[in-house]
Amino acid sequence: MHGIFRLRHVIATIALALAPTPAFAIDEALLPRNLSPWGMFLSADIIVKTVMVGLAIASLVTWTVWLAKTVELRRKGSLALQRTRALEGNMTLAEASVRASDARDAVAQLIQSCAKEAELSGGILDDGLQERVALRLERVEAAVSRQIARGTGVLATIGAIAPFVGLFGTVWGIMNSFIGISESHTTSLAVVAPGIAEALLATALGLVAAIPAVVIYNHLVRGIANYRALLGDASAQLMLLVSRQRDHREFRLARAAE
Known part of the structure; x- marks a missing residue:
């Protein structure tokens, strides 16, 4: 009887040794040591690393543009609002031109352009002058708007293509995973993960x-739209100044004050 039990034990041991390993068993020796984001970056191949570095640079550019444009919009918007409010007072075009003679901000350019057209018109205020001044102001507004909007196109491009670049890295990484499965002839999670x-x-x-x-x-x-609205208000105030000085004699006196 003792011999029978011993024989059964030997047979069970041999059967256990010959039994196939479950497909879900993981060889701990094959598991990566570091699954942190930095560790996964270091273990990635050159293509995936390039994608990650490119996306990191794009993110840095995004925040740099945000900081630079926010500071620029606040500074120029505050100055534009200050000059526009000054135009709302009892001020002639000549006085506004003198105050803005040494400045290069947007409203100062509008004032200088308006005064330049009035000077080229020989001091004659009529409907034709108002149309020419309106055209000049429109051109200055367009140029300043293009200048203040520089850099925002980069953000639109990043927002549009960054998900697809990340998707490319995903496809490439999964493709490498399947290649690793094929080469190792195993479905172990240590190879796929x-x-x-x-x-x-x-x-x-x-x-x-x-x-x-x-x-x-x-x-x-939205910030650029608000800034453009301020420029529109400044242009409207300048047109009002020109309209108030329709009297030829008043304009002559204003030019003499220069």
């Missing part, structure tokens, strides 16, 4: 670069 993790990291970086770019772009567009 690192490539998938790298792919998902590329997707995450794409979203991190794209979402702030879109939000900041919309914010700057």
Whole structure:
């Protein structure tokens, strides 16, 4: 009887040794040591690394543009509002021109352009002068608007293409995962997991670069629209100044005050 039990034990041991390993078993030796974002970046191949670096640079550009344009809009908007309020007072075109003679801000350019056209017209105020002044002011507004909007196009581009760049990194990482499965002839998660993790990291970086770019772009567009509205108010005030000086004699005196 003792021999029978011993024989059964030997047979069970041999069967256990010959049994196939479950497909979900993970060889701990194959697992990556570092699954942090930095570790996954270091273990990624050159293509995925390039995608991640590009997305990081795009994110840096986004925040740089936001900081620069926010400071610029606040500074120029405050100065434009100050000069526009000054035009609302009892001021002639000649006085406004003298005050803005040494300045290069947007409203100062509007004032100088208006005064230049009045000077070229020989001091004659009529409907033709008002039309020419309106045309000059429109051109200055367009030039200043293009200048203040510089850099925002980069944000629109980043917001549009960053998700697709991240998706490219994802596809490339998953493709490498399947290549690793084929070469290792195993379906172990230790082979599949690192490539998938790298792919998902590329997707995450794409979203991190794209979402702030879109939000900041919309914010700057609203700020630029407000700034353009201030320029429109300044142009309207200048047109009112020209209209008030329709009296030829009054304009002559204003020119003499220069």
